Amino acid sequence: MTVTQAVFYLMATFTVGASLLVVLARNIVHCAIALVFAFFGVAALFILLDAEFLAATQVLLYVGGITILLLFAIMLTSRISARGGKIMNEQVGISAVVALALFGLMVYANLKGFPALVPPMLAASDNTASLGRLLLTTYVLPFEVVSLLLLAAMVGAIVLARREQGKD
C-alpha cells in the first residue's frame, strides 16, 4: 500500500464517519460541526485528486461560508442548549431501505461499468491556471449565468429573511 492509498482510505473513512455523524447526531450543533469535518475530508480528497484550487475553494466556501450560515441559522432558531426530542421522522425504515437499495445499485453499476481505472500521469502544468482560463473562455457563459444566479439568490435571501417593518 502506498502513501496515497493509505491517505485515501484514511480520509474516506474519516469523511464517511463525519457524514454519518451529520445525519445521526442528536444535537443539531454537533451535526454542523461534524459537517465541517466532512467538508474537510472532501477537501483532502480533492488534494489527492490534484485539484488544489477546488480544495481551497471547498474550505473557503463550505467551511467559511455555508457552515457559518448554518450555525447562524441554528442559533437563531433553536434553543441555545436544546437537547433531547426526536430527531427523525417516521420514515426512518423506508428511507433506510431506499438508501441502501440506491447504494447497492450504484455500487453494482460501478463495478460493472468502471474497471479499475488508473489515473493518467499528470502533466506538470499548473492546474489552477488552466482552470481559470477554461472558466473565462469556453465556459464564460455559464460563469456569467452562475453569477446572475448568485445575485438572484442574494436578493431572494435578503427579501425572505428581512422582517417586515411594523410587524412583529
Add this chain to the structure above:
Amino acid sequence: MATVSSETLMEQFYNAFETWGLPLFVPQLIVMVVVATAVLIFVAVSVMFMVWWERKISAHIQVRFGPMRVGGWHGWAQSIADGIKLLIKEDIVPEGADRLVFALAPMVVFAAGFAAYVIIPFGPGLIVSDLNIGVLFYISISSLTVVGIIMAGWSSNNKYSVLGAIRSAAQAVSYEVPLVVSILGVIMTVGSLSMTRIVEAQQGVWFVIPQLLGFLIYMIAAIAECNRLPFDIPEAESELVAGFHVEYSGMRFAIFFLAEYANMFTVSAIAAALFLGGWHGPLLPGWLWFLLKTYFLIFVMMWLRWTLARLRVDQLMNLGWKVLLPLAFLNMGITGLILVLRG
C-alpha cells in the same frame, strides 16, 4: 546560497533512508514533524515576545513602565512566567457545557492559526511549502477560526459567549470579503497565487506603492479579522465581558491567547510579503528584513489598539460593506484596467 545547500542536504537525507531500505514516506514524515516542531517553537516564542512587547508598548503609551521585575531586564521573562502560570492552573469546564465541543474549540482555532504559517515566506527558500495556491490557502484556512470561535461560544453554555460568537461570525464573514478583494490587485499584477512568486515580483518596487489603497484596506480588514481594537467587538471586554472565551481558563484559554497573537503575526507577515516586498531590502539578510517589516506592522496594530475606542456593531458592518468593499472593488477595477491598457 542557503537554498541550494539545504536542497542537497535533503537529497542526501532521503538517499540515506533509501539505502536502508525504508519506504520514502518515512523520511518525509520525519521532515514534516521536524518542520512542524520548528514552526511551533517559532510561534510560541514569537507570541511570548509579542505579549511582552504589547504590554510594554501599552505601558509606555499610558505613561507606565509595564512589567519590570521578572527576569531582570525590563521584565523580559514576564510572558514565560504567565505561560507557566496558565499551564498549571486548574482546568475548569463550566456546568452544562458541551464537553467535547468545549475541548475541541481551542484546538480548531489554534490549528487554523498554525496552518497559515505554512505559506509565510520568511526568506528566499525559507518557506514551509510554496503552494501554488498560497494566498488562497491562507484565506480559506483563516476562515476556519470562525468555526472554532462559534464552537467555543456555543459550547460554553453562556449567553455572553454566544453573543460574542455570533458577533464574531458576522464580523469575520463581513471582513473576509474586503480582505480577499483587496489582495486581488496584487495577485492580478503578479499573475500567481504563490507567495514566493509574489515576493520575487517586488524586486524593484514594493506593491505598497501601486497598491496603496489595497494595502490600507487589507490592514483594516486584517485588524478586524484578528478581533483587535478598534474592531474587538467579539470579545468587547466592557460589553460582553470577554466574548466567546468567557468560560475558558488555564491551558485552554492560553491556547486561545496563543492563537490570537499567532493570527496577528500571520496577517502582518502576509501583509509584509504581499505589499512590503517580503524579504527584499538592502544590507541586512532577507529573513531579518521580513521579520522587521512584520513586527513593524504588528507595532502599528498595537499602537492603534491603545489609542482608539471601539466601534459599534452596526458601524463595523457599515464600514465593512459600505466603505471597504466598494473601495476594494474600485482598487481591483483600476488595477485590472491598468493591466489591460499596459497589455
Add this chain to the structure above:
Amino acid sequence: MVPLSHYLILSALLFTIGMFGALTRRNAIGVLMALELMFNAINVSFVAFSRYLPQQMLQGQIFAIFIITVAAAEAAVGLAIVLGLYRNFKTINVDEINLMKW
C-alpha cells in the same frame, strides 16, 4: 494507485448517507445539511472523473465549481426560508409544517 471505482463508491456512499438524512431529519436545517452532503458527494465523483479520464480536460472540476456556487446560493436561500418558517410557525420541524396555506 487508488482505482477510480473506489472514489465513485465513496461518492455513492456519501450521497446515500446524505439522502437518508434529507429524508429522515425533522429539523429543517438538518435537512439542508444533508443536502450539502449530497452536493459534496457529487463533487467528489466529478473531480475524480476529471482526474482519471484521459486528456485532462478539467471539465469535471469546472462542474464542481458550478455546483459549489449553486450550493452556496441554495444554502443562503434555504436558510432564509427556514428563518421565515421559524417566524411564522415558531418551529422548524418539517413534519410539523404541514399546512399548504397560512
Add this chain to the structure above:
Amino acid sequence: MSPQEMEIAEDTQETMEEMYVNMGPQHPSTHGVLRLLLKLDGEVVTEVIPYIGYLHRCHEKIGENRIFTQIIPYTDRLDYLASMYNNFGYVLTVERLIGIVVPERAEYMRVILGELQRIASHLIWLGTLGLDLGNFTIFMYAFREREKILDLFESVSGQRLNYAFYRIGGMPLDFPDSFLADCKAFLEWFKPRLPEYDALMSDNIIFQKRVQGLGKLDAKTAIDYAISGPMLRASGIKWDLRRNDPYSIYDRFEFDIPVGTSGDVWDRYMVRRIEMDESVKIVEQALQGLPPGEIIGKLPKKLKPPVGDIYTRVESPRGELGFYLVSDGSEKPYRYKVRSPAFVNLSVLPVIGRGCLVADIVAILGSIDIVLGEVDR
C-alpha cells in the same frame, strides 16, 4: 412588560431572536453591583430594567440611631468617589438646622476641597467612560491626575478615599503649610492635561461617532424624571444649585455653567468635560481669596437641634444631593433621608436605553455616571 413577567420569560427563553441577558451584578461595565436585565432582539435592546439593592446598607436607618456628628463618616460611603462633597452636604444640613455660623476660612476650605473632589470624580467618570468604549489609555491618564488630587487630600486629611473631614460648624484641621503651593502647582500642571483628554476622546472620530445622538434625553423627560446635575444640564436646562440655590460661598465666584443641547451622551461628556475647567477656575479664585482666621465655629456641648425638619441640597458631581432631617429635639435625628442623584438619574435608563444596541447601553450607563454606593445607600 413588568419585571415579574420578564423573570418568567427569562426562564422560558427561546432563541437568539429574543434573548434575556443579565448584565451584572458581576460585570465590568455596570460600575459596581448593578444588575441590568436586558431583553435582546439579536443585538438590539428592546427592554432594559435596572435591578438595584446589592449594596444596600440601611444607611438611613443607621443614621437614625446615631447622634448627628456620628453620621458624617457614614456619608463618606454614599458616593465614595466624592466623599468630600457628601460631607459638605450633610454638615450644611445640620448647620442650617441648628443655625450655626461657619467661619469664613472654613467655608473657603470647603469649597476648595469640594471642587477638587468634583474634578477627581469627573476624572473617574472620564476614565471609565473611556474604558466602556474600549479606550483603555484615557483611563490610565485620568487616574494619573486623580492620584495627584488624592495626594493633596491625603496631605490635608490623612485619608485617600473616605475622608470624614468636614465637621459640623467648620473644619477639624487647617491646611498644612505646603498645601497652597502644592495645590497651585497641581492646577498649573493639570490645566494643560485637559487638551490631552480632548485629543484622546472628543477629537477622535470613533468616539464622536459612537456617542453623538446616542441616548437622547429631552428636557421634558429629564424634568419629569427629576434628573439633576450634569445630565440635566446636558439636556439643555441651565440648572446648577451652586448658582440657582447658592449655598456656602459659591455666590462669590465667577464660573460658567456649561449646557448641552440635545441631551445625548456626547452632550453629557462635554458638560462634564467643561465642568472640570470651571472647577479649576473656582479653586483658583478660592485659593486667591482664602482668608486667615478660625476654622471652626462656636458649638454647644451637646448637639440638640430644635424640633423641626429641613431639606438641604447641594450640587454634588452627580447632581442634586439632598439631605432631609427631622429632629424631635433629641441628639439623634428622628428621620434621616438622602436624596441621591445617582439613584434618580439611573431611573431614566429604561427610557433612554430602549431600542439601542448592547454596546450603547454600556455607553449610556457610563454617561449617567452612577455610583452604586449612592444608588443603594
